[in-house]
Amino acid sequence: MSAKFPVDVPLENVIRAMERLGFQVVRRGNHVALLRENEDGTRTPMTIPNHRRIKGSTLRTILTQAGIRRVDFLTALEVL
Numbered sequence: 001m002s003a004k005f006p007v008d009v010p011l012e013n014v015i016r017a018m019e020r021l022g023f024q025v026v027r028r029g030n031h032v033a034l035l036r037e038n039e040d041g042t043r044t045p046m047t048i049p050n051h052r053r054i055k056g057s058t059l060r061t062i063l064t065q066a067g068i069r070r071v072d073f074l075t076a077l078e079v080l
Contacts, residue, residue: 005060005070008053009077017076018046021068 015025015032023034023046034046046066048054054062063073 005056005074006077007056009056009059010053011048011051013077014048014054014059017073017079018048020076020079021072 011032015034018034019025021036022038023036023044025032026035027033028050030050032048032050034048036044036046038044044066046062048062049058059073060070063070
């Protein structure tokens with residue numbers, strides 16, 4: 001696994017990585033809305049801009065807001 005955070009990632013790769021982390025796409029429009037049902041009964045919503053590629057800075061902000069560790073995301077992304 002590369003230690004370096006990606007500069008930009010194709011949207012579909014981001015969505016597949018998020019699905020590996022338990023998220024499901026619930027809506028697509030100007031943004032892609034995802035939702036994860038957590039084991040404790042809570043839900044974690046996430047919104048990603050519907051752009052062809054997602055910038056690294058945007059991705060870091062999204063991961064922080066959703067409480068996803070970078071290493072977990074990179075691991076899910078590397079499986080692609």
